[in-house]
Amino acid sequence: MSKGAGQMFAALALAVLTAACSDSSEEKTEIILSAAASLGQPLGQIRADFEREYPKLRLTIHLGSSGALQKQIEQGAPADLFWSAGVAQMDALEKKGLLLDGTRRDAAGNELVLVLPKAEESDVITFKSLGEAKVQKIAVGTPETVPAGQYAQQTLETLNVWDSVKSRAVWTKDVTQVLTYVERGDVQAGIVYRSDAQGSDKVRVVATAPEGSHQPIIYPLAGIKATRHPDAVRETIRYLTGPHAQEILQKHGFKKAEDR
Structure with missing residues (x-):
């Protein structure tokens, strides 16, 4: 091999190695949040801010009716977190032992x-x-x-x-x-x-709706026990229930909900 060809080969090998190391260092952990459809608008902004603050995490949001999302989780659909628009759906998962211990929070309210x-x-x-x-x-x-x-x-x-x-x-x-x-x-x-x-x-x-005409509207949030990233899930819950995310929710018409 000529000297010039050898130098070119070495340079190419270094470029490939550098790219591989770069890809590895930029690899992100995906956190899947199954959330009630009504949370769609604020979650768009919250996700962008969250990923800026946690550059090693990627928050993927699946929106749908709370009942449908509950059933999907029960059937083993991939999800790290569940944010329901109703208490009954979260209660159903909790009774089946599908929630990550100690992570359930009442994370919003509505009218x-x-x-x-x-x-x-x-x-x-x-x-x-x-x-x-x-x-x-x-x-x-x-x-x-x-x-x-x-x-x-x-x-x-x-x-x-x-x-x-x-x-x-x-x-x-x-x-x-x-x-x-x-x-x-x-x-x-x-x-x-x-x-x-x-x-x-x-x-x-x-x-x-007249006061007292329906049950309180509470949006419970919890981690899913089957998650492979429990620490990241707990950190995500802290962020979603923290002051910045809550401020965004209130700007979109949600109310504050105290933990039960």
Whole structure:
């Protein structure tokens, strides 16, 4: 081999080795967070800030209805953390021993509101007025899997209009779909969280569910026992329940929730 060829080979070998070392040093640990669809907007900003503060971690977010995510975790779907919009879904995982010990936190709260398309004129101004037949289509999360739908059912049952409303309900897979239907004018009204309504300029809030008409809206967060990264999961929970993440949540219409 000529001297020039030898030098070129050495330089190439060094470049490959340097690239390999660089790739190794930049390898990130992926943390998968299965989260209620209503958390989508604030989690976008929270994730970006989190990854700047923890450059060795990558936060992957899977959004969906809390009930569907619960079932996926029970069936072994990859998840390191679960952030539910309802207590019942987290309770179900806890009873099955699927949560990482000592990690459960009540990480946010919310309010249930009635929304209409912004441009539509209507005299529907209360949850109770949904019982009147003139409201033909009302978007509601499917109560069996969507916590917002469960809270809606509780509220409407308290007001004695549930039987009337459910015959005209358009059932949805999550609360985000409720909002989309109202925004497009596919329905005359919808029941969503205040945080969802606050993030849309195409709907207007006409009423808040009466106090005591439904169970408190609490968003519990916990690590999943099957995680391969328990220390990183605990650190992520500390961040998500810390002041910066909580400030972002409150800017998006969420409320503070105290740990139980």
